[in-house]
Amino acid sequence: MQLLVIQRILGLLMMVFSSTLLPPIVTGLIYDDGAILPFVEAFVLTLVTGFLLYLPVHQQKKELRLRDGFLVVVLFWTVLGVAGGLPIYLSGIYDISVTDAIFESISGITTTGATVIVGIDQMPHSLLLYRQELQWLGGMGIIVLAVAVLPMLGVGGMQLFRAETPGPVKDTKLTPRITETAKALWYIYLGLTIACALAYWAAGMSLFDAISHSFSTVAIGGFSTHDASIGYFNSTAIQFIAIVFMLLSGVNFAIHFTAFRHRSLQPYQRDAEFRTYLLVLSVVSVITIGYLQFNHTFDSTAESIIEGLFQVVSIGTTTGFTTAEYYSWPGFLPVLLLYVSFIGGCSGSTGGGIKVIRILLLVKQGARELQRLVHPNAQIAVKIGKKVMPEKVIEAVWGFFAAYFAISALMILLLMATGLDQETAFSAVAACLNNLGPGLGDVGRNFANINDPAKWILCLAMLLGRLEIFTLLVLITPAFWKK
C-alpha cells in the first residue's frame, strides 16, 4: 500500500471536485435565490482540504498499483459522498440533519435518486441544480472524469478505471490510451445529455427544468426538481422523451461509441446484451400493461400503455422517475418491477443493478448445467454473441451474484431490526442497492420517514451498489491490508 501516493491523488481529486460547486453558485447568481453562501463555503472548504492533503506529498509520483486503485476509488466515493452533503447541510434547508444531508448526497452521487427532502418545489434553484449535478457526475463516474482530465494518472488510471466501471469484463478499452477512452465516454455522455435537454426543452419544460432533468435522466439517477417527479409536467411527450433517453443511457456506452464511429446501427443489433436488455424490458412492459388494463387501473388503454411503459423503463433501468403511484398498483406489479430493477442496465452504462450481461451469463450457465445432465461428456462453451466467455468471468459472476444476495438479505434483516416493516425493508434495500430510488411501503414516496440508523445502512447499500460490491468488500479482507 502506497499511502502517500494515495493521499496525493485523493487531494488532487478533491481539488478537481471542488470546481463542481461553481455551477450552482452561477445558478444562484442568475436566479438571485440568496442561497449562494453555503456553496461558496463548501467550495473553499473542499478546495483547501484537497490542497492540504496534496501539498505535503505532491512529489510522490509513483505509479498506482492494483490495491491502491481500490482504496483510492472507495475513499474517493466515500469522501465525496460526505463532502457532497456539505452544501446541503450548510444551506439549512428545512432544518436538515447531518444524516439527511449525507444520505441525500450519496443518493445523488450514486445515481440512486432516493430523497429525504419533501417540498422540493420550494427549494432555491442553486440547491436544485446541485442535486441534479451530483447525479450527473456520479453517472458516468467521477473517477472516469478524473482520468479524462488528469493525464498524469497514467497506468494507474487503468487501475482506478477498473475499480469503478460496472460490468464483469473490465479490460475492454475503446481507444489504446486510457485518457482517450475516458474522454470518449464523457463526450458520448455529454452528447446524450445535451440532446436530452434540448428534447425536454422543446417538449415544453422550462430551460432550468430541462437541463436539470436531462442530468438525472442520462445519469439514470432519478432526482427531480419537483416532488411529483416527471408526473408534475403531466405531458405524454415528456414521458416519451424520458423513456427514449433512459433506454439509451442504460446501454453499454462502448456500443454507442462503436456505432457513432462507424455511423451504423449494426453494433446494437450485434450485441447480445443489448438484445437481452430490450427483450426483458419489452416482456415486462407487455405483462405490466396487460395487467393494468385487466384491472382497469387507468381509464383509457392509451394511458395504461404510456404509464406502464414509462414505469417499467424507469424502474427497469434503475432510474426511478415516477409519474403514477406505482407502489399502489394492483397485485404483483410493484414487486415485479422491483425484481426487474435487480437486472438493471447493461454493463458499461450508467444504470445500476446486477447488469444484464451477468444475468445473461447466469442463464446460459444454468442451461449448460442442464445440458450436462443429459450429455455428461459434452464440452459446452458459454457464448455471448459469438464469443466464448472465459471460465474465470463466469466464476466471478457467480461470486458476484451470491454476494449481491447475501448482502441484500443481511441488510433487510438489519433494517427490520431498526424497526422497519418487512415490505419497507425489502424494497428500501432493493431500491438502494440497485441504485433505483423509490421503494414500496413507507419509502414509496420518499425516504424522509425512516429512522437514522436505517438511513446509514442504506447509504452503505447505495455505495455498495454503485461500486459493484467487490470493490468495497475487498477493503475489509485482511489479505488486502497485509504487506
Added chain:
Amino acid sequence: MNIIILGAGQVGSTVATQLSKEESNELTVIDINQEILSDLQDHLDLRTICGNGSYPGLLEDAGADDADMIIALTNSDEINMIACQVASSIFHTPTKIARIRSPEYLRRPGLFAENSIPVDYIISPESLVTEYIYHLIEHPSALQVLDFANGRAQLVAVKAYHDGLMVGRALRTMNEVVPGVDMRVAAIFRDGESIQPSADCVIEVDDEVFLFAAREHIPTVISEMRKLEKPNKRIMLAGGGNIGGQLAAMMEKDFQVKVIEANPARARQLSATLDSTIVLLGDAANPDLLVEENIESMDVFCALTNDDEANILSSMLAKRMGAKKVMSLINRAAYVDLVESGLIDIAISPHQVTIGALLAHIRRGDVVAVHALRRGSAEAIEAIAHGDRSSSRVVGRAIEDIKLPEGARISAIVRGEQVIIAHHDTVIESEDHVILFLTDKKKIKAVEKLFQVGITYF
C-alpha cells in the same frame, strides 16, 4: 502515432514497453494468449485484443482503419507476412514492419515489395543477434560493437584493464596513443553510471569506454588501447538453434567451431548443413562432455539456447572449467545486470539488439539508427542532416553553435565515405550522417525535432 503490434511474445512485449513510454504513441497489441495480454495491460497504458492478428475482422477491431503503422512480431513468418498483406490491401496502412526469421524468405529480396508481399521493413532478430555476436567474436576485447553509416564507422566498447594503455590517461592525450588515427571517446561508464567524457577526464581501471572510429581503424585502436589480445580461434557454441546454426555457418571458415545441441534431430540437421563445424550431441551443462571437448583451450564459449537459466549456468560452468571468455544470451533484463557484474563476460540481450533496429523505423526526422548502449541507459543515434542553413537547425552550423538538448553530444560525422571525428568547429553539411550520444532517453524527441527540416525545404 497509432501503432498496431501483433504478437506479445518476448520481442513484442519489449517493443510495446518501449513505445508506450512515449506519450505520442497509441498502441494496440494483438495476441492469441489472453493471459499475456492481461498482464501487459496491467502494466502499460495500451489496448489489447485477443485473437489471430492476421484476420481482417480482428485488425479492424484493433483500429487498422486509422493506424499509421503495423508491426508484425509473432513467431510465425507466415502470419506476419499475411498480416502485412491484409493491412496493405484492406486498410492501406502506410508503414508495415514484419519480423521474418527464416533465411529461406530473406534470401529473395524481390519477395517483399509493394506489388508482391507489401512489407516496408523486415526485422530479423535472429540475424541481428547473429551479426552482433559475430562482431564480438571478431574483435576479441570488445564488449559491444555497433555499426554506423552502413558499417563505415563503428563504435566499440572496451573495458579498461589494469595494464592497458588507457588507464590513468586524460582524454585530451588519447590521440597520442594511436598516432595518425582520428578517434573519439564517446562515452564512459563507471560502476554502471555514465560520466561526461570531458577533455580532462581520466580513465580508471574497470571503466567501460566507448570508442568511435572509422571501421578500418578499429582493430588498430583496440589493440593499441589494450594489451594485445590474441585473436579468437576456437569457439564453442552451446545451442544450435536458429542463432547458433546461423552463427556457426558464418564463422566456420575463419574459426574452429564446435556446436553442442541437445536435440538429436536438430543435431543431425546441423551436421548436414554445416561443413567444417563439429556438431556435438549432448547437454552443454555436462562437465564430462566439456572436458572431453577441451573446454580449457576454448577462446570463446557462447551459450545460445532459448533458456536464460540454462545459458547462465552453462556459461558459468564453462568459465570455471577454463574457457577464456564466456558469453550468454539472456532475455530477461533483470538477469543481465545480475550476471554481467562478474560471472559472465558478456551478456547479450536480444531485445536490445532488435529494438535498436526497430526504433530506427519508428523515429522521425531522418533518424536512421538507434542503438542502446549499456542495456538502454544511453543511446547512440545516427541521423541524416538535410536542407540548408535557413531550413535546417543543424546544416551549415559549427557543432558548438548547434542547440543540442542537455545530455546529448555529437561524436562524429560520416560524409560520403569519409569519417570525420567531431570537433567544436566542425561544420555540418547537408546529407551528413551525424552520430550523437544521448544519456537521457527523454530527450530523443528533441533530437528528432532538431533534424526535422522546416516547411520551406519542400
